Amino acid sequence: MRRNFANSRLANRLMHVSDGQAALDYLYRREEYQDPSQSPRPSLILLDLRLPKMDGLQVLKPSRPTLISD
Numbered sequence: 030m031r032r033n034f035a036n037s038r039l040a041n042r043l044m045h046v047s048d049g050q051a052a053l054d055y056l057y058r059r060e061e062y063q064d065p066s067q068s069p070r071p072s073l074i075l076l077d078l079r080l081p082k083m084d085g086l087q088v089l090k091p092s093r094p095t096l097i098s099d
Contacts, residue, residue: 049083
């Protein structure tokens with residue numbers, strides 16, 4: 030998927046995280062994602078429902094209300 034995005038030459042930056050916990054860290058700007066200039070809020074989230082550590086549905090539950098109100 031990453032290669033397809035690169036080939037399409039989209040102007041938007043593509044961020045990839047390896048598991049559900051990293052996705053939440055990115056969305057809540059925790060750990061290595063604390064700097065907003067390096068970890069901007071996403072306009073679109075493509076989420077694998079079978080992520081390691083924490084599945085995609087678990088990532089969505091705490092994220093939705095917070096991100097909408099941010």
